[in-house]
Amino acid sequence: MQPLKSIYKSPGFWEVDPNRTKVLPFPGKFPTRWAICFRDVQGKKDFRLFTKPDPLVVNGILRRAKGQGYVSLWEFDRGGTIRCSQKNLPRRDFPVLKINAIVCGVYYPWHLYGHGFFDMWMAPIFHKKMKLGAHTFYIYSPYERMLNAGHSSVAKGLQEVAAKSQSVEEIDLGKLPPLPAVIRIQMHCPDCGNHFSKPERYKDLMIRCDECGRLMICQ
Numbered sequence: 001m002q003p004l005k006s007i008y009k010s011p012g013f014w015e016v017d018p019n020r021t022k023v024l025p026f027p028g029k030f031p032t033r034w035a036i037c038f039r040d041v042q043g044k045k046d047f048r049l050f051t052k053p054d055p056l057v058v059n060g061i062l063r064r065a066k067g068q069g070y071v072s073l074w075e076f077d078r079g080g081t082i083r084c085s086q087k088n089l090p091r092r093d094f095p096v097l098k099i100n101a102i103v104c105g106v107y108y109p110w111h112l113y114g115h116g117f118f119d120m121w122m123a124p125i126f127h128k129k130m131k132l133g134a135h136t137f138y139i140y141s142p143y144e145r146m147l148n149a150g151h152s153s154v155a156k157g158l159q160e161v162a163a164k165s166q167s168v169e170e171i172d173l174g175k176l177p178p179l180p181a182v183i184r185i186q187m188h189c190p191d192c193g194n195h196f197s198k199p200e201r202y203k204d205l206m207i208r209c210d211e212c213g214r215l216m217i218c219q
C-alpha cells in the first residue's frame with residue numbers, strides 16, 4: 001500500500017469523481033476515512049483531523065460547529081473522496097454536497113447515504129467482512145446479526161461481480177443492480193416542527209432531527 005501522504009497528494013483526490021467505479025478500501029475494519037477541517041471566519045485553518053469514522057468524533061464536531069467559521073468534511077477510500085460536505089457555521093446538520101453513489105453503495109450497502117454526512121453514524125454500525133475473489137475487506141452494516149452480505153441485493157450483486165474479478169481494483173461496479181426501494185418512516189420534530197423521514201431500518205433506534213438536532217426514537 002502506498003503511504004497515505006502520497007495518496008492524498010494524487011491529483012483530484014479531494015474532489016468527488018462521480019464516474020469512478022473502482023473501490024480501493026483501506027485494510028482493516030474501516031474501509032474509509034474522514035478528513036475534517038474547520039476554518040475560522042478569516043478562512044484560516046484552526047482544526048484539522050484525519051480519522052476512522054467514529055461517532056465520538058461526531059459529537060466533538062457538533063460541539064465545535066456551534067462556533068463561527070466554516071467546516072469541510074470528506075469521506076474517502078484509497079482511491080479518493082467518495083462524499084463531501086462544506087458549510088458555514090454555526091450549524092448542526094451537514095448535507096452531503098457531492099457523492100459517488102456507486103462506491104458509497106459498496107461501503108454502506110444497507111444505508112441511505114445521500115443526505116446528512118453523519119446520518120449513518122447516528123445509529124450503531126457493525127463491520128461485515130466481504131469476500132471478493134482473493135480479496136477480503138470490510139463494509140459498514142447497521143445490523144449486528146446480519147448473517148452474511150448476501151442479505152442485500154446490492155451486496156449480492158457485488159459478490160457476483162467480484163467473483164469474476166481478479167482483485168478489488170478490477171471490480172466493475174457499473175454492473176451492480178440498482179439500490180433496492182427503501183420504506184421510509186415519516187418523522188415530525190416536536191421541538192422545531194421539522195418534517196423529515198428515515199429509512200425503515202432506523203425503526204426504534206435513536207435518531208436526530210436533521211434541522212435542530214433533537215434526539216428522538218424513530219417510530
Ligand SMILES: [Zn+2]
Nearest residue numbers: 189192209212
Ligand atoms: Zn427539530
